[in-house]
Amino acid sequence: MLIYTYDNTLEGFLSCVFEAYSSGEQPEDICFESTMQYRINQELKPIETIDEHWKRVLSGIQRKLGRMTWTKVRCCYCASTPDKEMQLYRYIRHGFDKGSNALNKLSHPDVLAIENLYRNVGMEQQRMIMFARFAKIPEGVYCATINPKHNVLPLIMSHFANRFNVQPFIIYDEVHQIAGISENGQWYLSKADGLTLPNTDTDDEIYQDLWKSFYDAICIPERLNEKRRMGFMPKRLWKHLPEMHPKKQTKTITPKI
Numbered sequence: 263m264l265i266y267t268y269d270n271t272l273e274g275f276l277s278c279v280f281e282a283y284s285s286g287e288q289p290e291d292i293c294f295e296s297t298m299q300y301r302i303n304q305e306l307k308p309i310e311t312i313d314e315h316w317k318r319v320l321s322g323i324q325r326k327l328g329r330m331t332w333t334k335v336r337c338c339y340c341a342s343t344p345d346k347e348m349q350l351y352r353y354i355r356h357g358f359d360k361g362s363n364a365l366n367k368l369s370h371p372d373v374l375a376i377e378n379l380y381r382n383v384g385m386e387q388q389r390m391i392m393f394a395r396f397a398k399i400p401e402g403v404y405c406a407t408i409n410p411k412h413n414v415l416p417l418i419m420s421h422f423a424n425r426f427n428v429q430p431f432i433i434y435d436e437v438h439q440i441a442g443i444s445e446n447g448q449w450y451l452s453k454a455d456g457l458t459l460p461n462t463d464t465d466d467e468i469y470q471d472l473w474k475s476f477y478d479a480i481c482i483p484e485r486l487n488e489k490r491r492m493g494f495m496p497k498r499l500w501k502h503l504p505e506m507h508p509k510k511q512t513k514t515i516t517p518k519i
Contacts, residue, residue, distance in 0.1 A: 264288070267295035268309045272339050275347055276316035278309045279354055292347035319354075327357045331365060337387070338379045340413045342438070349375050387414045391421055393499050396431060397462040397470070404431040405459045407502050413438045416451060423449045434459060470504040477505035 266281065266289045268274035278292050295308070323332045338350055352372040357365045368374050389410070396404040404426070408415070415435045419442040422431065427447035434441045434457055441454035462470075500506040 263290045263304045265290060265304050265306050266292045266309050267306055268292065269311050270294040271311060272336065273313075273316040274309065274311040275339065275350070276319040277311045278347070279319050279351060280312075280315035281307075281309050282351070282355075283358075289351070292351055322358070323354065327354075327362045327365065331357060331362070334376060334380045337383050337417060338376055340417055341379050341383050342412045343379065346379065349379065383412045383414065383417075386410050386412045387417045389496070389499070390414055390418050393495065393503060394418075394422070394433060395502060395504055397504075398466040399460040400463045401460070402430070404429060405434065406431070407434045407436055407459065409437050409498060409502065410435060411437075413440075415440055415442050418442075419444065419449045419451070423447050432459070474505050474507075 264287060266278045268278050275292065278289070281287070282289055289307075295306070320332070323335060335350055335354065338346060343349075349372070353365070353376045356370065356372050364370065365373055368377060390408050394406045394408055396406045398404050413435070415433060415438070419433065422433065422442075423444045424447070426444065430445040432441055432443050434454060436457075439453065439455045439457075441452050441457060442449055443452060495503075
């Protein structure tokens, strides 16, 4: 049983696809070496991430299968499912072997698996965009903590960097232990094991109370439907939503004249 191991990056995965085609091999699995459980009958083959190799695969996907296919591959790679690499590998090979039109046929199990995964990751991406709540810390930087099921931080950083192109901010993914850092519209990702964000400043707590007051004011108690609300706003996200917590203070803002 041939197992490809790689560096747990999208570029590394594409290098594995290149290796499979160039060598004529059919790997039984593609995984990150530190997360796999080795068995006696397995043959491990480390695959080096080589720029020329992964760029050729990227170019081939965009040219032969279309840019939308590449969008799905990039999005699905951010999934936190253990078999995403082999699902994507079979999907890409199916497209190259049968042509781009074959990827539109949901009757094929490899196509259907990626379509379902793409929908799930995309839904989580939209949830993080909608429910990320920023708070200002004393240093003047705005911070948000998120807890997504999938590793969607690389997919949402460009959205916030474009909107807050002059405002430095940090988005911390406490589930996958990474942080997105943006300044002047440029952003990058960094490992953030055990990161603890500073407390918000006093002014920001006042604005959070104002937001809670607005949320309470527009609520119609007679029309509350907790089950439906949890369908749109999963309860696991509530701990990072200020509007779902009671007010901590009753301060008011005095306008400066």
